[in-house]
Amino acid sequence: MNLAELIHAIQIKKIERMADAEVDALTTDSRLVRPGTLFVAIPGYTVDGHDFARQAEAQGAVAIVAERPLDVDIPVIIVRNTTRSIAQLAGKFYDYPSEKMRMIGITGTNGKTTTTTIIRDVLARLGRKTGIIGTVEVKIGDRVVPSRNTTPQSSELQEFFHQMHAEGVEDVIMEVSSHGLELGRVAGADFDVAGFTNLTHDHLDFHKTFDNYARAKGLLFAQLGQRLSEGKTAVLNADDETSELFERMTGANVLTYGIDRPADLTAHDISQTLQETTFTMAYQEEQVELTVQFIGRFNVYNLLLATGVLLSLGYELPEIAAAIETIHPAKGRMQRLPIPGYNIYVDYAHTPDGIEQCLQALVGVPKENIVFLIGTGGNRDVTKRPAMGEMASTYAGTVVITTDDPRFESEETILSGIAKGMTHDQFVTIGDRFEAVKYAARLARPDNIVILAGKGHEKYQIIGDEKIPLDEEQIVRETIQQLEEKQ
Numbered sequence: 001m002n003l004a005e006l007i008h009a010i011q012i013k014k015i016e017r018m019a020d021a022e023v024d025a026l027t028t029d030s031r032l033v034r035p036g037t038l039f040v041a042i043p044g045y046t047v048d049g050h051d052f053a054r055q056a057e058a059q060g061a062v063a064i065v066a067e068r069p070l071d072v073d074i075p076v077i078i079v080r081n082t083t084r085s086i087a088q089l090a091g092k093f094y095d096y097p098s099e100k101m102r103m104i105g106i107t108g109t110n111g112k113t114t115t116t117t118i119i120r121d122v123l124a125r126l127g128r129k130t131g132i133i134g135t136v137e138v139k140i141g142d143r144v145v146p147s148r149n150t151t152p153q154s155s156e157l158q159e160f161f162h163q164m165h166a167e168g169v170e171d172v173i174m175e176v177s178s179h180g181l182e183l184g185r186v187a188g189a190d191f192d193v194a195g196f197t198n199l200t201h202d203h204l205d206f207h208k209t210f211d212n213y214a215r216a217k218g219l220l221f222a223q224l225g226q227r228l229s230e231g232k233t234a235v236l237n238a239d240d241e242t243s244e245l246f247e248r249m250t251g252a253n254v255l256t257y258g259i260d261r262p263a264d265l266t267a268h269d270i271s272q273t274l275q276e277t278t279f280t281m282a283y284q285e286e287q288v289e290l291t292v293q294f295i296g297r298f299n300v301y302n303l304l305l306a307t308g309v310l311l312s313l314g315y316e317l318p319e320i321a322a323a324i325e326t327i328h329p330a331k332g333r334m335q336r337l338p339i340p341g342y343n344i345y346v347d348y349a350h351t352p353d354g355i356e357q358c359l360q361a362l363v364g365v366p367k368e369n370i371v372f373l374i375g376t377g378g379n380r381d382v383t384k385r386p387a388m389g390e391m392a393s394t395y396a397g398t399v400v401i402t403t404d405d406p407r408f409e410s411e412e413t414i415l416s417g418i419a420k421g422m423t424h425d426q427f428v429t430i431g432d433r434f435e436a437v438k439y440a441a442r443l444a445r446p447d448n449i450v451i452l453a454g455k456g457h458e459k460y461q462i463i464g465d466e467k468i469p470l471d472e473e474q475i476v477r478e479t480i481q482q483l484e485e486k487q
């Protein structure tokens with residue numbers, strides 16, 4: 001696309017050294033610049049893209065969009081806000097692909113991956129071609145596409161949308177993080193439906209206060225827009241008081257769901273086992289009874305939210321329920337490892353609420369029969385750590401405290417932060433997660449339950465700035481095999 005044509009999409013303060021040029025690519029990452037690239041310099045959370053202007057020029061950038069003058073010889077388009085500009089430029093460059101598909105965004109502290117996966121699987125069973133953007137993976141139909149961030153930068157996001165539309169995707173389901181909203185990465189994504197799971201203690205290292213965290217999440221609902229003819233919908237959790245804020249922030253229609261408080265869509269008569277959950281779902285004058293392969297009350301909420309989204313898209317309750325009964329939980333979300341004779345689960349729980357919900361799902365299991373491995377990331381929110389320890393010791397008889405992704409923080413400070421909240425002394429601290437998983441696996445018995453929390457689907461651990469392979473299922477299998485061979 002011609003540079004002069006492309007920059008019509010943004011509000012320009014000044015242009016230095018304008019030249020005729022063709023733009024073949026957009027990026028905010030100077031390492032990805034190649035000849036024909038328009039480089040957009042963003043003042044990021046940890047680094048400032050303006051500092052890499054000369055590198056971008058040396059690698060062949062045709063021009064730079066910046067917030068201030070730069071010491072380069074190529075054109076510099078100066079704007080008020082480059083974060084907003086990259087979204088506008090990417091939308092125009094890729095011909096506004098999100099306007100050509102049904103767009104579903106899910107935000108909240110816990111449950112995003114499970115909910116987006118449920119929606120994706122139901123839509124696939126209803127004959128739709130889907131794309132999904134989440135923490136586990138980006139998929140176009142059945143094809144996995146590499147991604148660099150939980151919520152991709154807006155230019156990368158628009159590129160994903162463009163790919164999806166080109167390959168015939170009809171519905172895009174996306175996990176929307178508070179970081180992505182706060183940093184403007186979702187700007188330019190035209191959502192039709194936005195859903196909210198819950199809001200609990202997390203990410204205060206970034207947002208500083210819970211109110212800031214809530215406001216960041218609320219941006220998704222505020223961005224649904226004010227055009228009433230479009231019939232957009234916000235699906236909100238009536239049992240979470242933050243939904244009241246989001247309802248005030250949005251101009252869209254609102255559909256509520258819940259268990260304890262009155263709502264448009266409700267669940268009652270919930271009955272749980274360690275393998276499945278049965279409950280009745282009610283919407284308007286209809287009721288359906290479901291038996292699903294999901295365990296835990298928290299998953300009933302996830303199923304309600306997914307159903308609310310699908311109802312807002314025009315599907316009927318009976319067809320949604322019939323599809324839900326055939327699907328399985330997302331990878332790494334209370335996922336039972338297929339190891340005969342043992343009850344070993346992996347879960348992504350890494351917040352106090354997530355841990356509580358995870359352990360409360362073990363209906364009828366005595367506390368002394370639960371072994372719970374808990375870890376948390378380094379250089380992240382430290383205030384939640386004691387509460388995580390408290391929740392683990394409240395519901396589990398034996399707790400193995402370890403790290404998650406320690407990054408550049410010492411193992412000792414991570415472990416001690418969690419240990420401060422412990423309410424019993426039946427715990428060990430093992431900083432090396434590989435050794436901690438082996439320790440927990442050695443405690444597995446046919447009559448107890450072992451849960452490995454914190455990493456879920458992930459097959460790596462971040463130590464320093466490196467991703468180190470870590471396959472917890474493989475560790476468990478090998479450990480149990482060694483134990484059985486000694487018997």
